[in-house]
Amino acid sequence: MTQPTKKLRKKRQKTDAQRIEGGKKCLMSRRAFLLTSGTATATVMVAMNAGDAEAQVPAQIATYPRKKIAKLSELENDVPIDFVYPDEGAYAEGMLVKMGVEGGGGIGPDKDVVAFNYFCTHQGGPLMGSYKGDTKSLGACPLHLSTYDLTRHGILISGQAYQSLPQVLLELDGDDIYAVGVFGLIFGRYDNLQG
Numbered sequence: 001m002t003q004p005t006k007k008l009r010k011k012r013q014k015t016d017a018q019r020i021e022g023g024k025k026c027l028m029s030r031r032a033f034l035l036t037s038g039t040a041t042a043t044v045m046v047a048m049n050a051g052d053a054e055a056q057v058p059a060q061i062a063t064y065p066r067k068k069i070a071k072l073s074e075l076e077n078d079v080p081i082d083f084v085y086p087d088e089g090a091y092a093e094g095m096l097v098k099m100g101v102e103g104g105g106g107i108g109p110d111k112d113v114v115a116f117n118y119f120c121t122h123q124g125g126p127l128m129g130s131y132k133g134d135t136k137s138l139g140a141c142p143l144h145l146s147t148y149d150l151t152r153h154g155i156l157i158s159g160q161a162y163q164s165l166p167q168v169l170l171e172l173d174g175d176d177i178y179a180v181g182v183f184g185l186i187f188g189r190y191d192n193l194q195g
């Protein structure tokens with residue numbers, strides 16, 4: 001699998017940082033989150049100019065699947081639930097947790113339910129089992145100790161990584177929680193939907 005170059009990863013990180021720049025609380029609107037995180041598998045017709053003539057040509061865009069991953073009523077504070085998203089491919093494992101405090105991108109009555117991919121953005125260290133309820137963080141990574149703040153879109157608290165942990169975008173439909181997108185590039189992928 002082709003790994004993104006360091007330069008490309010840095011550029012994407014910068015773009016992500018620009019999107020989530022701001023304060024400590026929920027840093028972007030839900031609409032902005034959807035607009036920046038969605039890709040789509042659908043064929044659309046786009047206009048192309050060829051000389052004086054304008055032609056309609058098909059173009060492929062991709063979209064994230066909508067996958068039910070938990071029930072709100074079954075969540076307990078600071079007890080993570082594991083899931084796999086956006087596919088069954090490499091590095092798709094993630095966790096959902098009700099933190100008990102509001103988080104950026106959080107859903108539910110208290111906006112405290114968030115979800116993240118489990119793989120450290122530095123070199124892919126596995127973060128399973130590393131959630132800390134007292135600090136609402138994931139880590140330290142077993143490889144080089146990176147730790148991520150889940151209340152602030154997975155931004156790095158400390159360690160070797162320079163990119164936030166990919167956040168899984170959630171939607172609440174009644175009592176059902178759906179994963180509907182990923183914000184940030186999953187480790188080991190050049191495209192989140194090409195796992």
Ligand code: FES
Nearest residue numbers: 120122123141144
């Ligand atoms: S792989 Fe996680 S800090 Fe290096």
